[in-house]
Amino acid sequence: MKLIGLDVGTKRIGVAKADSAVRIAVPYAAVEVDGTELDKIASLARAWDINSFVVGLPRNSQGQETEQSQYSRQFAAALKQAIPGAKVCFQDESLTSVEAEKRLKGRKKGYKKGDIDSEAATIILQDFLEKHAGKPTSKAAAAKHKSVKGKKPGKSHKLLTAFIVMLVLLGAAAGGAYYFYQDNLQPVFTDVDCSDTEDASSSACKPVKFEVSEGMSVNDIAMNLKNAGLVRNSIVFQVFYRLNYSGTALRPGDYEFTKTMPPSEIIAQMIGGGDAVFRLTLLPGATVSDFSDTLVKLGYDQGDIEKALGKPYTGSYSWIFEGKPDDAGLEGYLYGETYEFYADDTVETIIEQILTEFASVLEQNGLKEKFAERGFNLYQGITLASVVQKEANNAIDYAKVAQVFYNRLGQDMNLGSDVTVSYAWDLLHPDRDGTEVSNAEKVELDSPYNTRKNPGLPYGPISNPGIEALIATATPDSEMANYLFFLTGDDGMMYYSTTDEEHQRNISEHCAELCSVAL
Numbered sequence: 311m312k313l314i315g316l317d318v319g320t321k322r323i324g325v326a327k328a329d330s331a332v333r334i335a336v337p338y339a340a341v342e343v344d345g346t347e348l349d350k351i352a353s354l355a356r357a358w359d360i361n362s363f364v365v366g367l368p369r370n371s372q373g374q375e376t377e378q379s380q381y382s383r384q385f386a387a388a389l390k391q392a393i394p395g396a397k398v399c400f401q402d403e404s405l406t407s408v409e410a411e412k413r414l415k416g417r418k419k420g421y422k423k424g425d426i427d428s429e430a431a432t433i434i435l436q437d438f439l440e441k442h443a444g445k446p447t448s449k450a451a452a453a454k455h456k457s458v459k460g461k462k463p464g465k466s467h468k469l470l471t472a473f474i475v476m477l478v479l480l481g482a483a484a485g486g487a488y489y490f491y492q493d494n495l496q497p498v499f500t501d502v503d504c505s506d507t508e509d510a511s512s513s514a515c516k517p518v519k520f521e522v523s524e525g526m527s528v529n530d531i532a533m534n535l536k537n538a539g540l541v542r543n544s545i546v547f548q549v550f551y552r553l554n555y556s557g558t559a560l561r562p563g564d565y566e567f568t569k570t571m572p573p574s575e576i577i578a579q580m581i582g583g584g585d586a587v588f589r590l591t592l593l594p595g596a597t598v599s600d601f602s603d604t605l606v607k608l609g610y611d612q613g614d615i616e617k618a619l620g621k622p623y624t625g626s627y628s629w630i631f632e633g634k635p636d637d638a639g640l641e642g643y644l645y646g647e648t649y650e651f652y653a654d655d656t657v658e659t660i661i662e663q664i665l666t667e668f669a670s671v672l673e674q675n676g677l678k679e680k681f682a683e684r685g686f687n688l689y690q691g692i693t694l695a696s697v698v699q700k701e702a703n704n705a706i707d708y709a710k711v712a713q714v715f716y717n718r719l720g721q722d723m724n725l726g727s728d729v730t731v732s733y734a735w736d737l738l739h740p741d742r743d744g745t746e747v748s749n750a751e752k753v754e755l756d757s758p759y760n761t762r763k764n765p766g767l768p769y770g771p772i773s774n775p776g777i778e779a780l781i782a783t784a785t786p787d788s789e790m791a792n793y794l795f796f797l798t799g800d801d802g803m804m805y806y807s808t809t810d811e812e813h814q815r816n817i818s819e820h821c822a823e824l825c826s827v828a829l
Contacts, residue, residue, distance in 0.1 A: 312360045315435025316351070317406065317427050318382045323347055324410075324427030326435045327358060329554060334488070335435035336495055336550065338574060340424030345675050345777050348392040355393060357578070363389065366434040367400040401438040406430040413489070425500060432492070494546035498539060498569040504589075517566035517588065522580060524562045528552075531560060531580075540567050540576065547573050555581065566653075579650075588653060590660065594646040594776025595699045597733075599740065601644050601774075610657055618657035625662055627669035632678070633689030634770070642692045642771025643668055671777055680784035684716070689770070691784060696771035697761075699779035700729040703798045708782030710806065713790035723794065725761035725768075732829045733772035734759040752829050800824050 315335060317324030321343055328335040341350045355361060365386045368378045386398045410429035504515035518538055522531055528551055532544035541547045550573055551560075560580040566588055567576055588608065592601060602615050619640055623631075630643065640661070645668035651660055672678060672688070681691030694715060702711045715725055734757035736742070753762040758769035775783075793806045795813035799820035807813040817825050 311362060312358065313362050313364055313435060313438070314351075314355060314358070314360050315364045315366075315401075315431040315438070316385075317366045317403075317431040317434055318385045319343070319427060320381070322424055322427045323351070323385075324424075324429070324431030325351070325354065326428060326431040327360065327554075328435050328439060334491070334553065335432045335439065336554070336574065337425075337428035337432045337492070339572070340427040340431075342424075345781065346671055348388060349670055349674055351389065352393050355396075361393065361395055362397045362399070364399050364401050364435050364438045365389075366403040366406060366430070368406075369402055369404050371404070373402075399438065401434050401441070403430075403434050403437070406433050409433060413492075422501070422503065425496075429492075491546055491549070494541075494543040495550060495573055496542065497572045498542055500570075502570050504568065504570055514569045517568055520565045520567055522560060522562045522565065526560075526562070528560065535576065539569060540571070541573055550574075551577055564653075589648055589650055591648045592644055592646045592664070592774065594779065595773045596644070596646060597773050598639060598641045598644060599736075605657060605660075615657050618661055621658060623662060623665055625665065627662075627665045629678075630665065630669050630672055630688060633687030638689075638770045642696050642774055644774045645671060646774055646776050672780075675777070675781060675784075677780055677784050684784070690767055692775065692780070693767050693771045695775035695780045695783035696773045697725065697727050697730060697768065698783050699775040700733075700773050701727060701796075702779070703802060703804050705778045705782075707796075707804045708779050709785065709787035710790050710793075710804070711796060712783040713786035713788065714793050714796050714806065716786055717791065717794055719766070721794070722765065724763070724765050727761045727768075728829055730759050730761040730768045730772055731755065733768075735829060749826075749829050797821050798824060 312329050313327065315324075315326040315328065322340045323343060324340050325338040326335045327338060338354070341347050355363075363386075365382055367382055368376055370376055382400075386400070390396050390398060407426055407430045410426050410433060414425060414429055499512075499514035502512050502514040504510055504512070518540060520535070520538060520540065528548055529544075532541070532547040532551075535541045535547060536544040554574075555577060558581055560577070563580075565579055567579070590604065590608070592604075598619060602612070602619070605615050606612055644661070644664050647664075647667055649660070649663060649667070651663070677691065678688050681688060684691075686694070694712070698708050698712045698715070702708045715727075718725055731752055734755050735752055737757070737759065738755070753760070755763070758764065759772060761768050790806065792808050795807045795810065795816075796804055797813070797816055797820070798804050799816075800823045801820065803820070805816040805820050807816055
């Protein structure tokens, strides 16, 4: 039976998997707790064809359950609802994360917080496997003890002693082998985050072309991966493959891997096989123009991109377009996430997968219903969330900024958002090619996106909002019910006020530089 182990936290969920037949738990990349964690775990379960889970149940030093224990139980209940027929077992654990970090430090490799969580999940799952490994019962052990009790030391006793010593030595060797095995299942580079702007230019994040030829053996593939610097150990790669994917062929084809990918991801792509796979990362707050630029850099034709962006999309996800005018584009709908595609996937295929993911996020968080409670259709909710995404300096302020906008709309005031003016100007002058004029002139721009001049919401979204901005806009901070103004100060902090007089004072005291920057 195959199992998935989970170390449930409030920020991340460590993931591991194992086959009870071989009883070796293997870590997998941790899942961020961002509102889509259940969907991501369900996706892994489908990909691995696993429906049984082992969830760590924290206990204190007295063996009692804690608040975190209740959190884990609530998560397990939600997991059962998200995955029909899922079987969940609990494994008692204490200070697992401490032990996980100790192990990672012992390997003397760079590691991230997510690695600690997944190592903790591995420990939880390994403990569960060993607990249910069919060990001799205490009664059998007592009988064995009784059979040798009272005998004088002799040849049989010496043989028994030697046998016990041999078992101890084998156990120590096995323990070392286990850590060696786990260490070599890690990516070649574990301290590089390719989604981080600073790390993205690292050589570890650059795609390495890799070919699997027809008739190539697993041994050949493993050796070539090692020679290309894509895995740490070719033997461990082969063992991992045979333990977890025996009978599943690695398909011939051209691939692209990075040195930050663990063997599990490399194998998964080669099982899918046939074509090179690439990752596409879209960030919250990016625009359709950013999306287009990214695809051009990946080798897609500008004409094909524009054609795909102008196409109507009518898949099962099409309910997300509720309220969207027919002539409005996909701004606001290209949800920020990291996706994987085959090199021959069309732009239409890429867009459809993004829209499907966005629909899943909206449905999972009940955002259509939450926006309806505020008198907005889904298009209006996404539109306001896109403005909140660009206006708020950090996620902590999303709900506050959203409430200020609701307050202004409630009093028939213009939103007065500078970022909508900037977006309107970008639509008119996408290259900003020497057409810069003063901010005073820009705020007079005749555009349906200019909320400094026009009442109500802009014509449509001005960016692709992330999940935090969407949720905050659907559930704004009611404690800000009296505030009508805000600004981001030169110190990066956000300042709120109830009157224009207070707002002007905040500008004078906190925004000498930033408030004069060109829109």
